[in-house]
Amino acid sequence: AQSVAQPEDQVKVAEGNPLTVKCTYSVSGNPYLFWYVQYPNRGLQFLLKYITGDNLVKGSYGFEAEFNKSQTSFHLKKPSALVSDSALYFCAVRPYQAGTALIFGKGTTLSVSS
Amino acid sequence: GAVVSQHPSRVICKSGTSVKIECRSLDFQATTMFWYRQFPKQSLMLMATSNEGSKATYEQGVEKDKFLINHASLTLSTLTVTSAHPEDSSFYICSARAEGLDTGELFFGEGSRLTVL
Numbered sequence: 001a002q003s004v005a006q007p008e009d010q011v012k013v014a015e016g017n018p019l020t021v022k023c024t025y026s027v028s029g030n031p032y033l034f035w036y037v038q039y040p041n042r043g044l045q046f047l048l049k050y051i052t053g054d055n056l057v058k059g060s061y062g063f064e065a066e067f068n069k070s071q072t073s074f075h076l077k078k079p080s081a082l083v084s085d086s087a088l089y090f091c092a093v094r095p096y097q098a099g100t101a102l103i104f105g106k107g108t109t110l111s112v113s114s
Numbered sequence: 115g116a117v118v119s120q121h122p123s124r125v126i127c128k129s130g131t132s133v134k135i136e137c138r139s140l141d142f143q144a145t146t147m148f149w150y151r152q153f154p155k156q157s158l159m160l161m162a163t164s165n166e167g168s169k170a171t172y173e174q175g176v177e178k179d180k181f182l183i184n185h186a187s188l189t190l191s192t193l194t195v196t197s198a199h200p201e202d203s204s205f206y207i208c209s210a211r212a213e214g215l216d217t218g219e220l221f222f223g224e225g226s227r228l229t230v231l
Contacts, residue, residue: 032218034218034219036222041205041225041227042224042225043118043120043207043222043223043224043225044158044207044209044222045222046219046220046221046222049218049219051218090157090158094218101148101160101163101209101220102148102209102220103160104157104158105157106156106157107156107157
């Protein structure tokens, strides 16, 4: 079965500190991997994706993620957190078949304190 | 980026009534749209895949007679919750993938908060 795991329900960091939100995946074939952010009562905003190429992917708002095939991970990172980064973050995977929907992890709430 | 508009953003209805939620791709065509449901503090559950000009494909456990999906054009899909009950109260989010731009990501609407009294 194809799935995405976000092992942490919540991540807390202080403003200015680096942050990491973890994600591991299980899919057959080469995956497309994504990170989205959701603010309260809003839809999802696309942050970044990995399809192929460099393992380190840079995205919106200073976020980046590192694809690690051997560990089947795609952790989201940011060198210096902002209070405004506080939100719900979803990792997602798209199976290699074209036209298919994304499979989402359960989400991780990021809380950045000032 | 591609914009998906969802309407209404909030709706309150009485038990037994039907509610229609619209999902429009504003600046691109979408042969396929996806409807998700999100429970409080939970992840997104795929309900169905909406295909333009054909019947929607429902995920296991989703009642197709209760959640009617129509995808009449390349820019509009609608979800109708029929004979709504309080347990249907939820946050419904639509998404679409831009045709000819199959780089994988989905573009999401802002969601519709349904409250059934």
